[in-house]
Each structure stands twice: as structure tokens, then as C-alpha cells.
Amino acid sequence: MGSHAVSLLSGGLDSSTVTTIAKKEVENVNALTFFYGQSHSKEIDCAKVIAKLLEIEHTLVDISFMEKISWHSALMNPEKFPIPDNRNNIGMGFSIPITYVPLRNTIFVSLAASLLESNILSSIETDGENPKNIEALIYMAPNAIDYSGYPDCRPEFYERITETINLGSKIYTQYGISFQIKTPIIDLSKSDIARLAYKLSVPIEETWSCYRGKSIPCGECDSCVLRAKGFKEAKLVDPLVRQK
Amino acid sequence: MGSHAVSLLSGGLDSSTVTTIAKKEVENVNALTFFYGQSHSKEIDCAKVIAKLLEIEHTLVDISFMEKISWHSALMNPEKFPIPDNRNNIGMGFSIPITYVPLRNTIFVSLAASLLESNILSSIETDGENPKNIEALIYMAPNAIDYSGYPDCRPEFYERITETINLGSKIYTQYGISFQIKTPIIDLSKSDIARLAYKLSVPIEETWSCYRGKSIPCGECDSCVLRAKGFKEAKLVDPLVRQK
Numbered sequence: 043m044g045s046h047a048v049s050l051l052s053g054g055l056d057s058s059t060v061t062t063i064a065k066k067e068v069e070n071v072n073a074l075t076f077f078y079g080q081s082h083s084k085e086i087d088c089a090k091v092i093a094k095l096l097e098i099e100h101t102l103v104d105i106s107f108m109e110k111i112s113w114h115s116a117l118m119n120p121e122k123f124p125i126p127d128n129r130n131n132i133g134m135g136f137s138i139p140i141t142y143v144p145l146r147n148t149i150f151v152s153l154a155a156s157l158l159e160s161n162i163l164s165s166i167e168t169d170g171e172n173p174k175n176i177e178a179l180i181y182m183a184p185n186a187i188d189y190s191g192y193p194d195c196r197p198e199f200y201e202r203i204t205e206t207i208n209l210g211s212k213i214y215t216q217y218g219i220s221f222q223i224k225t226p227i228i229d230l231s232k233s234d235i236a237r238l239a240y241k242l243s244v245p246i247e248e249t250w251s252c253y254r255g256k257s258i259p260c261g262e263c264d265s266c267v268l269r270a271k272g273f274k275e276a277k278l279v280d281p282l283v284r285q286k
Numbered sequence: 287m288g289s290h291a292v293s294l295l296s297g298g299l300d301s302s303t304v305t306t307i308a309k310k311e312v313e314n315v316n317a318l319t320f321f322y323g324q325s326h327s328k329e330i331d332c333a334k335v336i337a338k339l340l341e342i343e344h345t346l347v348d349i350s351f352m353e354k355i356s357w358h359s360a361l362m363n364p365e366k367f368p369i370p371d372n373r374n375n376i377g378m379g380f381s382i383p384i385t386y387v388p389l390r391n392t393i394f395v396s397l398a399a400s401l402l403e404s405n406i407l408s409s410i411e412t413d414g415e416n417p418k419n420i421e422a423l424i425y426m427a428p429n430a431i432d433y434s435g436y437p438d439c440r441p442e443f444y445e446r447i448t449e450t451i452n453l454g455s456k457i458y459t460q461y462g463i464s465f466q467i468k469t470p471i472i473d474l475s476k477s478d479i480a481r482l483a484y485k486l487s488v489p490i491e492e493t494w495s496c497y498r499g500k501s502i503p504c505g506e507c508d509s510c511v512l513r514a515k516g517f518k519e520a521k522l523v524d525p526l527v528r529q530k
Contacts, residue, residue, distance in 0.1 A: 103351045110347055111397050114404035114411075138456045144403035148396040148454045152389055153355050159388035160358035167358075194454035206450045210392045210438035212382045 044069040046165065047224075048158040049181035050150060051075050051100075053088035054251045055269060056183035056227060059239045061096060063226050064181040066242075071098040072161060074154055078106040078118075084257070088250040095245050101157060108149070115143040117253070125253055125263060139191055141253075141264065147184070147194035148203065154180045155207045155221060162213050173217035180223045185230055200225055232272025240278060247281035259283065288313045290409065291468075292402040293425035294394060295319050295344075297332035298495045299513060300427035300471060303483045305340060307470050308425040310486075315342040316405060318398055322350040322362075328501070332494040339489050345401060352393070359387040361497070369497055369507060383435055385497075385508065391428070391438035392447065398424045399451045399465060406457050417461035424467045429474055444469055476516025484522060491525035503527065 047068040049061040052075065064071045073096070075089040086102065093100035109118050116123040116139075123140050158178055165171040184195035193199065200223045207221050208214040214221065227235055239246050251269045252259040259266045259282065273280040291312040293305040296319065308315045317340070319333040330346065337344035353362050360367040360383075367384050402422055409415040428439035437443065444467045451465050452458040458465070471479050483490050495513045496503040503510050503526065517524040 101354060103354055105351060107347045107349060107351070107397075108400075110345060110401075112400045112404055114407040138460050142456055143400075144407065144456065145396055145400040145451060145454055148451055149393070149400060152392040152396045153351075156352075156356045156387075156389040156393060157354075160356055163358040163388065193456060193459040196453070199450070199453045202446070202450045202453050206443070206446045207389060207392055209440070209443045209446050210389055212386055212388065212437060215437040216382050 044175055045177035045179060046070045046072075046158060046162050047179040047181055048072050048074050048154045048161075049098075050154055050183065051089050051092060052183075053085045053092060053249060054183075054265075055239060055244075055246065055249045056185060056235060056251075058088075058092045058246075058249045059235055059242065059244050060181050060183040060224075060226055061092065061098070062239075062242050062244045064179070064224070065096045065098055068177075068179055070161070071096075072157065073098050073100045074157055075100065075102050076105045076150070076153075077102065078104065078108055085250045088248055091248045092245060095248070103153070105153075108143075112144045112146065112149070116140045117143050138193065142192055145194065147182075147192075147199070151180065151182070151200075151203050151207065151223065154182070155211070158221070159211055159213050162219065166213075166217060173213075173219055176213075176217075176219050178213060178219050178221045180221060182223060182225050183227055184225055185227045185232075185235065195228075197225070197228060231275070232268050233275035236272045236276040236278050236280075249282060251282075288419055289421035289423060290314045290316075290402060290406050291423040291425055292316050292318050292398045292405075293342075294398055294427065295333050295336060296427075297329045297336060297493060298427075298509075299483060299488075299490065299493045300429060300479060300495075302332075302336045302490075302493045303479055303486065303488050304425050304427040304468075304470055305336065305342070306483075306486050306488045308423070308468070309340045309342055312421075312423055314405070315340075316401065317342050317344045318401055319344065319346050320349045320394070320397075321346065322348065322352055326500075329494045332492055335492045336489060339492070347397070349397075352387070356388045356390065356393070360384045361387050382437065386436055389438065391426075391436075391443070395424065395426070395444075395447050395451065395467065398426075399455070402465070403455055403457050406463065410457075410461060417457075417463055420457075420461075420463050422457060422463050422465045424465060426467060426469050427471055428469055429471045429476075429479065439472075441469070441472060475519070476512050477519035480516045480520040480522050480524070493526060495526075
């Protein structure tokens with residue numbers, strides 16, 4: 043059976059590109075999509091379509107509980123903390139912006155690792171797979187633009203949390219399988235990502251990046267501005283914007 | 287305002303004792319109780335009563351999503367993986383038992399840290415508290431009996447995850463506040479814990495330890511057997527059992 047992966051798939055351009063890479067590199071890929079009260083169904087529908095097009099298993103998980111836990115954030119609590127229009131200040135601030143969700147990637151890696159460990163334990167203990175043949179891979183889509191702002195998007199964070207999930211897991215402690223976190227676009231600019239998505243035939247027109255839950259991208263939030271800038275610099279057309 | 291803590295409170299003897307310690311040591315304590323589909327209301331009711339008696343804030347969070355994520359476990363999926371009667375084999379096995387929940391404590395620490403960071407960011411950014419005066423404390427109740435079996439109950443796991451949540455957080459990166467995880471009963475035996483609970487006037491008769499969701503403790507599951515053994519060795523009466 044070989045390698046197992048869980049790939050976090052929000053339905054955006056970045057995670058769709060990363061999940062396409064996972065599908066090319068790993069035998070058993072399980073896409074994992076989180077949704078919560080504030081999520082718009084548009085984003086979740088996009089994730090479903092991408093997973094279906096890639097022909098991979100898809101787990102959808104309601105993480106509405108995060109609104110009570112990670113409440114001090116514009117992404118969790120937009121009525122209390124409005125999402126800023128930030129067109130002139132992308133990644134340039136010295137302070138971490140209010141769109142930071144407390145410990146979000148720590149939580150997301152933990153959940154991805156738990157699903158991956160469950161899948162692998164089942165392969166070993168139920169299906170009799172040999173642990174020596176198994177790799178445990180988590181695919182995620184942080185990138186350079188993010189980690190100028192968010193502490194949990196930096197490479198050193200991913201190194202440290204890999205050590206932590208190894209120490210805390212049965213697959214490592216009992217079966218000697220090390221987790222690996224793959225962040226294949228961490229050093230890419232948005233224009234690199236746009237080029238890569240074209241090269242890998244990612245279904246770009248099915249992806250969704252806008253922070254706001256309207257029927258078409260708002261064009262004004264951080265995420266829309268970054269995406270538009272990326273395609274423009276890559277001299278490529280964004281088929282999502284074109285089709286509207 | 288000073289120190290802030292989140293204390294994980296399941297409603298059992300161990301976490302009730304630890305939360306009582308948190309209340310004695312820290313100014314602002316927020317108890318955090320997780321429940322999910324399999325939880326019995328008995329356990330949650332006990333946690334509510336303990337938090338009320340200790341006069342601390344209490345956050346109850348539905349983590350039913352874990353049944354989809356951490357599915358390879360007797361505690362998440364008892365129909366597929368029955369909970370073993372383990373009276374003659376407490377902590378003696380070489381393999382990690384099926385009651386292990388994949389990456390459970392990694393997930394629980396991440397969630398506790400996210401709530402704690404939200405509370406602290408609010409104190410700093412809304413209430414104007416000086417970061418220099420703030421400590422960030424997470425109280426948890428792993429103990430020596432557990433960590434002979436579960437990898438995520440070992441002291442080295444807690445050291446490593448503390449480094450991880452520091453690296454991934456805004457309160458550390460921007461405000462210089464280090465998380466500390468307090469595991470005050472980690473080296474205690476169950477009889478030590480029973481003695482400590484008596485000494486601290488923990489409302490023992492309001493706590494609940496049984497894995498099975500009946501109206502009275504089953505007396506047969508790992509947790510009941512360990513608890514009974516602890517009180518017996520401490521030469522103390524368990525008021526929960528006595529009252530039934």
C-alpha cells in the first residue's frame with residue numbers, strides 16, 4: 043500500500059495546488075476540509091469539486107467549536123473584529139494582523155496528523171500492512187507571503203511541530219514511522235503559485251480564495267488582492283475572475 | 287490582572303484536582319471541558335458543578351468532529367473497538383492500548399492554548415494590560431500511570447509541544463509571553479492523587495472517572511479499577527462509591 047497522506051484542502055488556489063501535488067506524489071491521499079459557522083458554502087463546494095476531480099478520499103469536518111476557542115480573530119469573529127481592507131499593506135506590518143487565528147496551524151496540523159495516524163493504524167492493525175513500507179505525509183499550503191505576518195506559517199514552526207507529533211504519536215513511538223509535513227509552496231510567490239497551478243493543470247476556475255462569502259470574489263480583501271497580484275505578475279489570466 | 291490559565295477539566299478526579307490547584311495558583315482561570323457524541327451527560331454535569339464550586343469561568347466545547355478525525359480508538363469508536371476490561375494488565379503492556387486516541391493531547395493542548403491566547407490577546411489589545419505582567423499557563427492532568435502507555439502523556443512530549451505553541455503564537459512572537467504547561471500530578475500515583483484531593487478539599491463526590499456512561503461507576507473499566515486501587519492504597523474512602 044505504501045505512503046499515506048492527508049492534504050488540507052480549503053478550496054483555495056494554494057491548497058488546491060498543493061493537493062494536486064500530493065495526488066501526484068502519494069498513493070493514498072485523504073483531503074481534509076474544515077468548515078465552520080462563518081464558512082460560505084461556495085468554499086466548501088469548491089473543495090468537494092477539487093477532491094472529486096482529483097479522485098481522492100475527502101473528509102469534511104465541522105470545526106465550529108473554533109469560534110469559542112480561537113475567538114480573538116477577524117476570521118472567527120468578523121462582527122467584533124472587522125476584516126481589514128489591506129491593499130497597501132500586504133505583509134509589510136510589524137505587528138501580526140487581526141486576521142491571525144490563535145494557534146490555527148497548530149490545531150490544523152494536530153487534526154490532520156490525527157486523521158493520518160488513524161488511517162495508518164488501520165492499515166497496520168486491521169489490514170496487516172508492514173510499518174516499514176509506510177510513509178506518513180501531511181501536505182499544507184502556507185507560503186512566503188503569509189509567513190511575513192503569521193508566526194505559524196514559518197518553516198521553523200513546521201520543523202518543531204513535526205518533532206512534537208512524532209513524540210506524541212503511536213505510529214512513531216511503537217512503529218517507528220516519522221511524520222513529514224510537506225509545504226511545497228512555502229517559498230513561492232503568488233505569481234509562482236499561479237504559474238505552477240497552470241503547469242499542473244489545477245482546475246483553477248473551481249478554486250475560491252475570497253475571505254468574504256459573496257457569489258463573486260470581492261476583489262478587495264487581502265486574499266483577493268494577493269491572488270490578483272499573483273496572476274498579473276505571472277502574466278496569466280485568472281479563469282475564476284474571467285468567468286464572472 | 288496578572289496570570290491567565292486554561293485548565294482542562296473532564297470532570298474526573300485527576301482534572302478536578304488539577305483545576306483546584308490552578309484556582310489556588312492563578313488569578314484568571316478558565317476551565318475548558320470537551321464533550322462529544324459518546325460523552326455521557328453525567329461527566330459533563332460533574333465538570334459544570336466543579337467549575338461552579340471553584341467559581342471559575344467555564345467553556346464547554348463540542349468536539350464531536352474528533353470521531354471523524356481520531357476514529358481509530360476505543361474511546362472514539364467503542365462499537366468498532368470495544369473498551370477492554372484490563373484489571374490484570376494496568377500499564378504493563380508493551381504495546382500502546384486501543385484506548386489511545388491518535389494525537390489526543392496534541393489536539394487538546396492546541397485547543398487549550400488557542401483559548402488561552404485569545405483571552406490574553408483580549409486583555410492586552412482590548413483591556414490594555416501590560417504583556418510584561420502576564421503569564422500564560424495551561425493546566426493538565428496526565429499522570430505516571432498513563433504515561434507508561436500513552437506517548438502523549440510523557441514529560442518530554444509536554445516540553446516539545448510548549449516550544450511548538452510558543453513558536454506558533456502571537457503572544458510569544460509579538461509580546462514575548464511564553465506558554466507554560468503545568469502537569470502537577472504527572473509523577474503522582476493514584477493513591478497520591480487521592481490523598482492530595484482530600485488535602486485540597488476537592489469535591490471528590492462530584493467527580494466522575496468511569497469510561498462507561500452508566501448511572502453508577504462500572505467498577506470494571508481501567509479508569510474505575512485505577513481509581514479504586516488509588517483510594518484503597520491511600521487508605522481513604524472514595525465518597526463517590528460510598529454514596530451509591
